[in-house]
Amino acid sequence: MLLAGSLLVGLVLAPHALNAAARYEPYAFTRFASTLGSPGSADGPGSAARFWGPVSVASDSAGNVYVADKYNDSIRKITPAGEVSTLAGRAGSYGNADGQGSDARFNGPTGVATDSVGNVYVADNWNHTIRKITPAGDVSTLAGKAGSFGSADGTGSAARFWFPWGVATDSAGNVYVSDFNNNTIRKVTPAGEVSTLAGLAGSGGSADGTGSEALFYGPLGIATDSAGNVYVADWHSIRKITPVGEVSTLAGVAWGPGTDDGTGSAAQFSFPVGVATDSAGNVYVADTYNNTIRKITPAGEVSTLAGLPGSIGSADGTGSAARFDQPWGVATDAAGNVYVADTYNNTIRKGIRLAQLSIVSDGSGGYFIRAQGSPNFTCQLQRAPGLSGPWSTNAPQTAAASGLIEFHDPTPPPGQGFYRTVQQY
Numbered sequence: 001m002l003l004a005g006s007l008l009v010g011l012v013l014a015p016h017a018l019n020a021a022a023r024y025e026p027y028a029f030t031r032f033a034s035t036l037g038s039p040g041s042a043d044g045p046g047s048a049a050r051f052w053g054p055v056s057v058a059s060d061s062a063g064n065v066y067v068a069d070k071y072n073d074s075i076r077k078i079t080p081a082g083e084v085s086t087l088a089g090r091a092g093s094y095g096n097a098d099g100q101g102s103d104a105r106f107n108g109p110t111g112v113a114t115d116s117v118g119n120v121y122v123a124d125n126w127n128h129t130i131r132k133i134t135p136a137g138d139v140s141t142l143a144g145k146a147g148s149f150g151s152a153d154g155t156g157s158a159a160r161f162w163f164p165w166g167v168a169t170d171s172a173g174n175v176y177v178s179d180f181n182n183n184t185i186r187k188v189t190p191a192g193e194v195s196t197l198a199g200l201a202g203s204g205g206s207a208d209g210t211g212s213e214a215l216f217y218g219p220l221g222i223a224t225d226s227a228g229n230v231y232v233a234d235w236h237s238i239r240k241i242t243p244v245g246e247v248s249t250l251a252g253v254a255w256g257p258g259t260d261d262g263t264g265s266a267a268q269f270s271f272p273v274g275v276a277t278d279s280a281g282n283v284y285v286a287d288t289y290n291n292t293i294r295k296i297t298p299a300g301e302v303s304t305l306a307g308l309p310g311s312i313g314s315a316d317g318t319g320s321a322a323r324f325d326q327p328w329g330v331a332t333d334a335a336g337n338v339y340v341a342d343t344y345n346n347t348i349r350k351g352i353r354l355a356q357l358s359i360v361s362d363g364s365g366g367y368f369i370r371a372q373g374s375p376n377f378t379c380q381l382q383r384a385p386g387l388s389g390p391w392s393t394n395a396p397q398t399a400a401a402s403g404l405i406e407f408h409d410p411t412p413p414p415g416q417g418f419y420r421t422v423q424q425y
Helices: none
Strands: 006-012 027-033 054-059 065-069 074-078 083-089 109-114 120-124 129-133 138-143 164-169 175-179 184-188 193-199 219-224 230-234 237-241 246-252 272-277 283-287 292-296 301-306 327-332 338-342 347-353 356-361 367-372 378-384 404-409 418-424
Touching: 027 301, 027 338, 054 272, 054 338, 054 347, 065 109, 065 120, 065 327, 065 338, 074 109, 109 175, 120 164, 120 175, 129 164, 164 230, 175 219, 175 230, 184 219, 219 327, 230 272, 230 283, 237 272, 272 338, 283 327, 283 338, 356 418, 367 378, 378 404
Parallel strands: 054 109, 054 327, 109 164, 164 219, 219 272, 272 327
Antiparallel strands: 006 418, 027 347, 054 065, 065 074, 074 083, 109 120, 120 129, 129 138, 164 175, 175 184, 184 193, 219 230, 230 237, 237 246, 272 283, 283 292, 292 301, 327 338, 338 347, 356 367, 367 404, 378 418
């Protein structure tokens, strides 16, 4: 019997067929907070919490997750244990007031991001502003003026946005904004100085190029990597912007919606909304109309992590067994987990990276069974002479930063033999 809070990962191994691995699907998705399909605004642990239209998620270095809870006009915080609280704003009370915690007001927030010192940034969509929340919950307006839309660069309230959707930060504390109705990508310094990094206000399109030569068409989710590149969910494609403003299309085709995996323009998306990156330079995509979560390698190779195109639902599971209902936001954490704002299910999902198993001979009749997963993950090895058991269990081990655990079995089960792992989450 499996313990609560664990996942079973199986691999069938024949002693005379070393290095033969079973089919591998790397992420298992479970509910992290809220009950699927139940809108509301309640704080509380796990399934007791409620959201209403969560559209964006971000994580911090401590493993907390922040949520732009759009129709509750609030920013929510989820601890690593799944405890949900309201960081700022108040459900049922929209506005544009700065202030402390529940005294502050938002109007349809759509984007959320964090920086290295614990500040949270918000694309306050219907207010046309970018807001900043300190770790203590003190809310201020970093740039833009509530109720005044436009495309002006400038500092603080002199700048103008037009339905800004997404925000992301870099290591220098700059904030990048996908300015949806202006079809541009903006940059905001820590002092609130706004400039246009790429795109041309009032001109929609899909052209690659540098600065204002590049064109976007309703850019939505936005993310950065450690090298200072910016990634944008743009119509049916994912765009990449270098620190000097050079725009290219990483994957997808602007006017070609679809479901295909592949490399670069051979891959297809259908109205992707959310993007995120990990420390290895991979890009994760909430492929909204396909109801799937996708992954793009630095070389532009696209695969599907979870969900089944054309199949709407709310099922937890691994790979194609999982179901989403228009996921709009995606984020990653330092441990390699993936978080999803499953918008129409009004819930936050968590994807656990499962261990990939391999086996090599120890040269003396036994085997080394290796589990490669996320940094610091924990799992147990089980073995049996047949699938029906009986299963014997090793003591749990925790991986180092490399994400590798090696189990040694000097006396493997006779015959074909089976190994599997139980992975803690």
